Structure formats: C-alpha cells, structure tokens
Amino acid sequence: MVNEWLSNMHYKLLPAACVLCGANAEPGGQLCFACLTDLPFISTSACTICAMPLVHQGSVCGNCLKQEPFYSKCRATFHYSEPVAHLIQALKFHRKLAYAALLGGVMADALEDQLEQRPQLIVPVPLSRMRLRERGFNQALELARPIARKLAIPIDFKHSHRNRPTSVQSLLPADERRRNVRGAFEFDHPGRIKSVAIVDDVMTTTHTVNEFARMLVAAGVDDVQVWVCARAAPAPVMPLNQAGT
Ligand SMILES: [Zn+2]
Ligand SMILES: [Zn+2]
Structure with a gap:
C-alpha cells in the first residue's frame, strides 16, 4: 500500500x-x-484550398484550379515528414493511442488560431468494418477527440460509413485513384447539417477526402472543410500561373 x-x-x-x-x-x-x-508545421506557403505545399504564398495549386474540390478548404497542420510520420505510423500500426492525443492536441491549438467559422460537426473519415476490426480503432476518430474537446464541437461518427476497404491510394496509378474510392462512403445523418469538418490522419492525394466530401454535399451539407494532421507531398510544386516560366 x-x-x-x-x-x-x-x-x-x-x-x-x-x-x-x-x-x-x-x-x-x-x-x-x-x-x-x-x-x-506547414507554413503559409500552401494551396489555400487543398493545403498542398507551394513555393508562393496565397496561391491555389494547379489541381484545384483545374477542378475545384467538394470541400471549401483543407487545413493541414504538418508536412508528412519525420518525426510526425513516425508518430502517425506508431499510432496506426502499434496502437500508440497516446500519440493521437499528442497530435490531435497540437492540431487543435493550430486550428483554434486560424478558425474563422466553427463547423457544426466534426466527422472523422470512417474506416471500413473490416479495417476497424483489424485495427481495433479509427485513428481519425482518435485524432478528432482532442480537437472536438478543445474547440467545443461535437463529433459524429455514427452516421458515416465506408462500405468497403479501399486500396492504399499512394500505391495506385493516378487514374485508378478516383475509381478506387468512388462510392465508398455513406452519410445518413437524420438532421439538417449545414457545416462539417472532416478529420483524417494523412492526406496523400485528395481523392479520398474529396469523395467523402462529395457524399456529404450530396446529403445536403452546405460547407465541408477538411482538417488533416499531415499533408504528404513529394516536393513543393509551382502554382499553375508560375509554372514553366
Ligand atoms: Zn490545391
Ligand atoms: Zn524532446
């Protein structure tokens, strides 16, 4: 004793x-x-829509100029590089749930400083039932918890579903990525939801969150933002209007 x-x-x-x-x-x-x-931390030099790191401040990247996504804005707290990559991998594959509290806490502080409008709901990107069973938890939900607490926004994870496991986007050729996630999500909230912030761990291509955002917009949500812990990008890219000069 x-x-x-x-x-x-x-x-x-x-x-x-x-x-x-x-x-x-x-x-x-x-x-x-x-x-x-x-x-x-991602500095201000990132696409103002999808958070892709860019060379110039306040620009929109070529992809977003070509086709506007279904979400209005993506906020990424970190570049997907060390030591954040290690912390995320340990969270997902070695059940280091304490790292979700760490990373989500830093995301919450960063978001609180930049937030113009509070969304009505935080909705973590759902895992398929099979992946959830394998892993035992949804890392996006675990990251969302400290954010929801700090910003006083409710989390909703009961009304969104991923109807099948999808292949890892980064391993697929570009033209297959959209097809891989097409129709993978459902959202069946009974209420009238005006604004949502999607939370995810890593954004490599925009296809997954954009497909989820498409479903939310189709379900009647007026504004969808994306809050990701880390944005993976091979290297800073030139905005379209600067490229080739
Ligand atoms: Zn962009
Ligand atoms: Zn230290």
Whole structure:
C-alpha cells in the first residue's frame, strides 16, 4: 500500500519524458519544448484550398484550379515528414493511442488560431468494418477527440460509413485513384447539417477526402472543410500561373 502510494507520487512529481528525445516534457504534454517547436508545421506557403505545399504564398495549386474540390478548404497542420510520420505510423500500426492525443492536441491549438467559422460537426473519415476490426480503432476518430474537446464541437461518427476497404491510394496509378474510392462512403445523418469538418490522419492525394466530401454535399451539407494532421507531398510544386516560366 505504502509502496503503491510512493510509486504514484513518483509519477506525479517527476515530469514526463519527451517521447521523442527523453528530455523533460512540457507540463501536461508528451514533448519537450525543443521537439514541439521542431515539428514540421506547414507554413503559409500552401494551396489555400487543398493545403498542398507551394513555393508562393496565397496561391491555389494547379489541381484545384483545374477542378475545384467538394470541400471549401483543407487545413493541414504538418508536412508528412519525420518525426510526425513516425508518430502517425506508431499510432496506426502499434496502437500508440497516446500519440493521437499528442497530435490531435497540437492540431487543435493550430486550428483554434486560424478558425474563422466553427463547423457544426466534426466527422472523422470512417474506416471500413473490416479495417476497424483489424485495427481495433479509427485513428481519425482518435485524432478528432482532442480537437472536438478543445474547440467545443461535437463529433459524429455514427452516421458515416465506408462500405468497403479501399486500396492504399499512394500505391495506385493516378487514374485508378478516383475509381478506387468512388462510392465508398455513406452519410445518413437524420438532421439538417449545414457545416462539417472532416478529420483524417494523412492526406496523400485528395481523392479520398474529396469523395467523402462529395457524399456529404450530396446529403445536403452546405460547407465541408477538411482538417488533416499531415499533408504528404513529394516536393513543393509551382502554382499553375508560375509554372514553366
Ligand atoms: Zn524532446
Ligand atoms: Zn490545391
């Protein structure tokens, strides 16, 4: 009993160790100040619609100029690079659910600073029933929880469904990506939902979230935003009006 008490006090008095470097973490957090500020945050140089990193500030990327997506805006907190890639992989494949609290907490702080309009609902991108059974949790939902708490927006994960597992988009040729996710989602909320923020872990191509956004718009949602933890892009790309000069 005394030993248990001493051991509890030990945990309470000692600061937690930073999960990346082992130094003392910030109070109540999982990272030290240096590791937190070193995270690969996306600066303002990103497409104002899909968050694709760009060379110039305040531009729209070639893809969004060619075909506007069904969502009005995507906010990505990080580049998909280390150490965020490691934290996301560990969350998804090694059940490190504490990393969802870490990453979702940082996303919430970043979103709170930039948010012009609060959506009515946060809807995590659903997993198929098979994938959910394999993994045991939906990483998008786990990332959404701290965001919902901090921004005081309800999460809805009961009225959206993914009716089949889809292949990993990044492994498919470009023309098959759209086909791979076409018709994969359903949204059957009984109420009138005006605005939604979709939450996902990584956005590699825009096809998956765009297909989900298409379903939400078809179900009567007026405005769909996308909030992703990390945006994967091979390299900064030139906006269309600058390319080739
Ligand atoms: Zn550290
Ligand atoms: Zn774009």
